[in-house]
Amino acid sequence: MELRLEKIQKSFGAKTVLKDCTFTFEKGKIYGLLGRNGAGKTTLFNCLSDEIQPDFGEAFLSTGEDEKRTLFPDDVGYVLSVPILPDFLTGEEFVRFFMDINQDKISKDLTMEECFDIVQIAPEDRKRLIKGYSHGMKNKIQMICFMIAKPPVILLDEPLTSFDVVVALEMKQLLRSMKKDHVIIFSTHILQLATDLCDEIVVLSEGHLSLLDHEMLKSKDFEEQIIELLKDEESHG
Amino acid sequence: MVRTLRQLISMRAAINANVFLYYLSRLWIIGKKIPESVYGKKELKQIVAVFTMIIGQLTKLAGKILYMMIFVILPIVLLDQKMPDGTEFDSVVSIVFFLNCILGGTDSVVFKVTREKYTCLIYMKMDPLNYVRSYLVYIYVPFFVYFLPCFLVCAWLFHAPLYKGALLWFVLMMFRAMAEAFQVVLYDKKEFFVSRSTKISWIMILLCVPAAYGPLASGIVPVPASILLHPAVLLVLLILGAGSLWYVLKGYKGYRMKMHRTIDPKWITSELMKSAGNQSAAKEVGMKEKDLQIDHTKDLRKQGLTGYAYFNALFFARHRRQLIRPVYYRLAIIFVLFACMVGLRVANPAVAAYICRQITSMLPLLVFIMYAVTVAEKACKAMFYNCDKSMLKFGFYRNPEVILKNFKIRLIRISVYNLIVGAAISAAAIVLRAICGLAPLNPETVLFAAAVLMLSVFFTVHHLFMYYVFQPYSEEMNIKNPFFRAINLAMYVISYICLQVQTGGLAFTAGVLIVTVAYTVIALVLVYRYAPKTFRVK
Known part of the structure; x- marks a missing residue:
């Protein structure tokens, strides 16, 4: 399975944020979307998750050479940089509700309790209102949703940046364990995080997406090269 | 101080110009013609800044005139028949005394919290004494300049000598100086802000407003010109006012040490209004842990x-x-x-x-x-x-x-x-x-x-x-x-x-x-x- 972006464009007023985003993401890999602040990472994610409409272009899911279909909003699991969940439910109730409405596509191999165990939310916390949850716990609830519904595409907008070291490590391990069934793209502007977790690094610069060469990833002066690449954007801009 | 004052004025002007352009750009049809780059056009912005400054000052002047007309002249005209002849200017003096000198004195310019003040003192580390001096000049100079013609016109309108209008203006200045100094002393000794206490504001309103108009309605002028503008009173006010002014602008040494503690962003007026909506929503419909228990x-x-x-x-x-x-x-x-x-x-x-x-x-x-x-x-x-x-x-x-x-x-x-x-x-x-x-x-x-x-x-x-x-x-x-x-x-x-x-x-x-x-x-x-x-x- 692949996620194909074809010529996605988006402008806000006179400012063109996404110029011509064409790229193919493959299942089984974690992609780090690297870009400077304001490069358009969140805009691209919002276009893919149907939060906003692109001005031009489309995203497709393809399962074979000639088989492709439009990407629907419910194909995409989206973790926002600030997780947003309904305050009035307990963690357990939210997950149960989520399981109810995704009954037809639900994976039967995991029970709700097992999911909670995997993301390490303690039993007493499962029965507390989400209102009182920490940032990390809310993100874990969202990860549970992905384990249950298994959306083909998972987008994570600047995750891990606000986690403590323990939760960050747990989340990394979780993402690695989940990658075989999904296209996982996570945006960040932290270079270390991208190189540490990702199989591929995609740079969003001047409104275009480009894949970094594996050779470059291995080279010693990788950081300098990336910084040069991203700096170019400024000099052109 | 002059430099700080200039910085303050140019900062305010730049903010005003940006706000003006921002709202212009959001207008229907016209807005579409204004490019994002407009904020960077220096000369245009200077013109806009001068324009907004003039409008701002004219608004302030109009505010003073309107205030005098509604709160001073109109009541006197309405109560004219109940009052003895020739007491109109005395009534002006009495109203100004209660409303502007006493009630107005509960406000404090020294401790006013604005976004600019926050920026200047907390982020830019401007010298607090310099800031206070400049800000007092920035606020009070137009304040008094616009009140002077108002008082002179009142004197002329109610057949009093013009110098009495000028004397009333002097009295107001002295009272305000004393009020500012009083608030600084109170903060220094007790860390208490009169200007931030809603209770005191209400008590003062409930005392001063009836005192300003009540006696007039029954034909009595409690604080006539003969008392407030008496040479002896003026002399006492001059001494106290000058002393207060000296204390606020030069004598008080605590600004550098304490001023930053008085700048809590929650007192920024616009912030207060902005968050009020959100807070009231939370209060009205927000969840409480209790809701889960019941x-x-x-x-x-x-x-x-x-x-x-x-x-x-x-x-x-x-x-x-x-x-x-x-x-x-x-x-x-x-x-x-x-x-x-x-x-x-x-x-x-x-x-x-x-x-x-x-x-x-x-x-x-x-x-x-x-x-x-x-x-x-x-x-x-x-x-x-x-x-x-x-x-x-x-x-x-x-x-x-x-x-x-x-x-x-x-x-x-x-x-x-x-x-x-x-x-x-x-x-x-x-x-x-x-x-x-x-x-x-x-x-x-x-x-x-x-x-x-x-x-x-x-x-x-x-x-x-x-x-x-x-x-x-x-x-x-x-x-x-x-x-x-x-x-x-x-x-x-x-x-x-x-x-x-x-x-x-x-x-x-x-x-x-x-x-x-x-x-x-x-x-x-x-x-x-x-x-x-x-x-x-x-």
Whole structure:
């Protein structure tokens, strides 16, 4: 399975944020979307998750050479940089509700309790209102949703940046364990995080997406090269 | 100091120019022609800055003139006949003394918190003493410059020598200097801000306003020119005022050490107003941990509820405080009124019967009452604030079918809440008629009951329709949509006009029935047609 972006464009007023985003993401890999602040990472994610409409272009899911279909909003699991969940439910109730409405596509191999165990939310916390949850716990609830519904595409907008070291490590391990069934793209502007977790690094610069060469990833002066690449954007801009 | 003052003025000018350009760029049609790069055009911005500065100063001058006209000259003209001749200027002196010298003195420019002050002192580490001096000049120079002509004109208008106008101006300056110094001393010794105490503000208003106008109404001028502008008084004021001025501008050495402690951003006026909306929303419809404890949701699963039915049942169960309690209050009021009527029936059967006969003609009043008592608007706010605001971030929740499914569940649920109130009103009316010996179910009463029940549904549909089609709330709970405001205002005006309709009668009842049914049908059609597209977080 692949996620194909074809010529996605988006402008806000006179400012063109996404110029011509064409790229193919493959299942089984974690992609780090690297870009400077304001490069358009969140805009691209919002276009893919149907939060906003692109001005031009489309995203497709393809399962074979000639088989492709439009990407629907419910194909995409989206973790926002600030997780947003309904305050009035307990963690357990939210997950149960989520399981109810995704009954037809639900994976039967995991029970709700097992999911909670995997993301390490303690039993007493499962029965507390989400209102009182920490940032990390809310993100874990969202990860549970992905384990249950298994959306083909998972987008994570600047995750891990606000986690403590323990939760960050747990989340990394979780993402690695989940990658075989999904296209996982996570945006960040932290270079270390991208190189540490990702199989591929995609740079969003001047409104275009480009894949970094594996050779470059291995080279010693990788950081300098990336910084040069991203700096170019400024000099052109 | 001059440099700081210049920096302050240019900063204010730049902010004003940016704000002006920003709002210009948001205007319809004109806005589209203004490019983003306009903020970088130095010369243009200088022109705009000068222009906004002039407008700003003219507004301040106009404010002073308006103030003098409304609060000083107008009352004197109105009270003219009650006062002895030739006391008009004395009245001006007296009013200015109570309102401007005393009441105005509770304000403090030294401790005023503004965004610029925060930036200058906290971020830019400007010298606090320099800042205070410059800011006092920046605020008080125009303040006094604009008051001088006002006082002179007052003196001329009420046939007093012009120098007396000038002396009054001098008195005001001295009082303000003393007030500022007093507040600095008070802060230094007790860390207390007079200007930030709402209690003191209210006490001063309640004391000074009656003192300014009360005695004048009975022909007495408590503080005439002969007292306040007496040379001895002026001399004392000069000494105290000059001393205060020296203390505030030079003598007090604590600014550097203490000033930053007085700049709590929560006192920034615009911030206060901005967060007020959000806070009130949280207060009105926000969740509390307590809501979970008074919960009756344990057997929801056993009742066989799943999916959205389960989700909505949980929502309503956790919002009993916000949604069901108001229904109880309304029922209690209806019951009390009903009990009063029963009491009246016992005490004076004739009057009770007369009132009962009139109940059905009170429908116009009921249109307004039903508008006022509906719990639907609050329910919509609670739904947005505690539920949809976050749930709409999920793709599955924005699915058109899901939006309409939830709409239906909510419409039924909230209609039931409102119908309970409507049914209670109808039942009370029918039972009262029976008690008073009238036919409980004549055609008029049946129509009345039908109209009341229909109105309960009508206002539910109205608020839900507005919520789903316009989705007016932003994440901060500000209402962003102008159509939403306009239609809501129109609905209020129509309900209010109904209140003014004197004759109810059959025609009116029938009219209400027709309008409510037609509106409900149209609103539902519009929701089913547009809500899947419009129901979003803006």
